[in-house]
Amino acid sequence: MYDPVYTRAFYNMYAEAEWLRLEKTAFGRLKAIIHNDFIKRYIRPGDRVLDAGSGPGRFSITITENGGKVTVLDISDHQLTLAKQKLTEAKVLGCVEQFIEADIVDLSMFSTGHFDSVICYGGALSYVCEKRYEAAAELIRVTRPGGFILVSVMSLLGGLLTIITQQRDLSALRSPEDTMSFRPGLWEVLDTGNLLSFPSKSVEKQHAPMHLYTAEELQNLFKGCDVLEVVGSNVTTSEFSNALEEISADSHAWSTLIELERKLNSNPGLVNSGNHIILVARR
Numbered sequence: 508m509y510d511p512v513y514t515r516a517f518y519n520m521y522a523e524a525e526w527l528r529l530e531k532t533a534f535g536r537l538k539a540i541i542h543n544d545f546i547k548r549y550i551r552p553g554d555r556v557l558d559a560g561s562g563p564g565r566f567s568i569t570i571t572e573n574g575g576k577v578t579v580l581d582i583s584d585h586q587l588t589l590a591k592q593k594l595t596e597a598k599v600l601g602c603v604e605q606f607i608e609a610d611i612v613d614l615s616m617f618s619t620g621h622f623d624s625v626i627c628y629g630g631a632l633s634y635v636c637e638k639r640y641e642a643a644a645e646l647i648r649v650t651r652p653g654g655f656i657l658v659s660v661m662s663l664l665g666g667l668l669t670i671i672t673q674q675r676d677l678s679a680l681r682s683p684e685d686t687m688s689f690r691p692g693l694w695e696v697l698d699t700g701n702l703l704s705f706p707s708k709s710v711e712k713q714h715a716p717m718h719l720y721t722a723e724e725l726q727n728l729f730k731g732c733d734v735l736e737v738v739g740s741n742v743t744t745s746e747f748s749n750a751l752e753e754i755s756a757d758s759h760a761w762s763t764l765i766e767l768e769r770k771l772n773s774n775p776g777l778v779n780s781g782n783h784i785i786l787v788a789r790r
């Protein structure tokens with residue numbers, strides 16, 4: 508399943524759509540707010556931080572706004588070019604230590620304990636599929652003892668339900684073992700968490716293969732560390748709800764929704780229901 512060549516090509520093509528993902532819809536903006544909460548909570552001025560699987564650098568910018576010095580790393584050269592542009596526009600390029608094109612499975616260019624904190628948001632740990640154990644071990648290795656590791660991955664339950672509800676042809680429900688909308692069939696994805704492909708909404712290409720996680724499984728990946736927080740992202744909202752755009756246009760309603768999300772995202776009954784799961788661990 509692990510296919511770094513395809514993943515790189517996919518994100519090279521995805522380009523600016525990856526920046527817009529957390530901006531153009533209320534669902535995406537809520538996701539950015541929740542992910543930023545943890546950066547603000549754990550990154551301190553002067554920290555040396557790795558943003559692994561940075562994409563176009565949205566969270567690298569937050570790291571620098573919190574006083575961190577960031578190393579921006581991604582497998583896609585186009586995403587790194589975009590990150591350089593976005594960090595320049597945000598006038599924080601001076602807080603970047605390096606831009607590095609690399610795969611999180613192999614971080615041997617960094618010594619053990621090189622970073623105060625490591626962030627790996629938005630799914631690089633999902634795209635490495637069966638290599639997730641090696642990748643998690645690398646993220647842990649390059650963090651100093653006592654430093655923080657912040658990751659987010661695609662959720663099995665929330666993600667799968669989103670994929671099913673976004674299909675307009677009912678094929679996943681009509682023929683769950685042989686659906687046209689994603690591979691392999693519904694029951695196999697549910698059993699294994701391994702999603703080989705599904706069509707992208709933004710580019711004419713199948714998504715790169717990924718592993719979808721349960722919260723318990725993600726926690727096990729970091730069992731050698733102190734796991735401090737495990738929360739869902741977007742546990743209060745549905746990606747395809749029209750009401751959400753209306754809510755975000757009303758400042759009072761929007762603030763209440765954000766507060767509700769913050770109060771509920773660690774609720775054990777809801778952690779798996781968002782489409783990402785965020786984990787914070789101390790090495």
Ligand SMILES: C[S@@+](CC[C@H](N)C(=O)[O-])C[C@H]1O[C@@H](n2cnc3c(N)ncnc32)[C@H](O)[C@@H]1O
Pocket residue numbers: 511514515518525529559560561562563564565566580581582583586609610611612627628629630631634635
């Ligand atoms: C969904 S985007 C997330 C971007 C950003 N971190 C965010 O949360 O908005 C996933 C990013 O991970 C990168 N990626 C995927 N597999 C990777 C790997 N094995 N090593 C490094 N980066 C990877 C992709 O190129 C893409 O830019």
